[in-house]
Amino acid sequence: MGKLKTYFTNHNETRDNHQDQSLRSHYYKTTQKKALEAVKEMMEQMDGFSVSSISEERGEMSIKGKKVFVVVTVIGVRPFETSVDFSVTTNTVLIPFDFGHSQKTIKGLYENLDRKLPFLHAGGTQ
Numbered sequence: 001m002g003k004l005k006t007y008f009t010n011h012n013e014t015r016d017n018h019q020d021q022s023l024r025s026h027y028y029k030t031t032q033k034k035a036l037e038a039v040k041e042m043m044e045q046m047d048g049f050s051v052s053s054i055s056e057e058r059g060e061m062s063i064k065g066k067k068v069f070v071v072v073t074v075i076g077v078r079p080f081e082t083s084v085d086f087s088v089t090t091n092t093v094l095i096p097f098d099f100g101h102s103q104k105t106i107k108g109l110y111e112n113l114d115r116k117l118p119f120l121h122a123g124g125t126q
Helices: 002-007 032-045 101-116
Strands: 011-013 026-028 050-055 060-065 068-078 081-090 119-122
Touching: 011 101, 026 101, 032 050, 032 060, 032 068, 032 081, 032 101, 068 101, 081 101
Parallel strands: none
Antiparallel strands: 011 081, 026 081, 026 119, 050 060, 060 068, 068 081
16 A cells, blocks of 8 residues: 555655655765755756755755755764755646645755765665
8 A cells, every 4th residue: 555655646755764765864975064065056057956045054955846846964973964845836726636746856856865875875774
């Protein structure tokens, strides 16, 4: 039922122990500040995305994209270990679900970020 639910919703988010392995938090060998900068650079380079606000103190960033709204949370867990989580909501007008678009967006964001930062592990694994 969990996999089916990700297709019949307009919102997906990552967390440490998500039942879907592809939606688990990613941890990187970097500082919170450098991770936030890397996410900002990545989003600015992607077509159709624009950073609307950044709170360095809270480690949060809001991004507007084509038909999506993304909130990124960056948390320094320990020195040189930082977690990055995404919350993606699809702006659907006629139907209340996105057929997995929000999940695909998260997967694509992690794939890009994994190329920019040294990946350590996904949530729930070490």
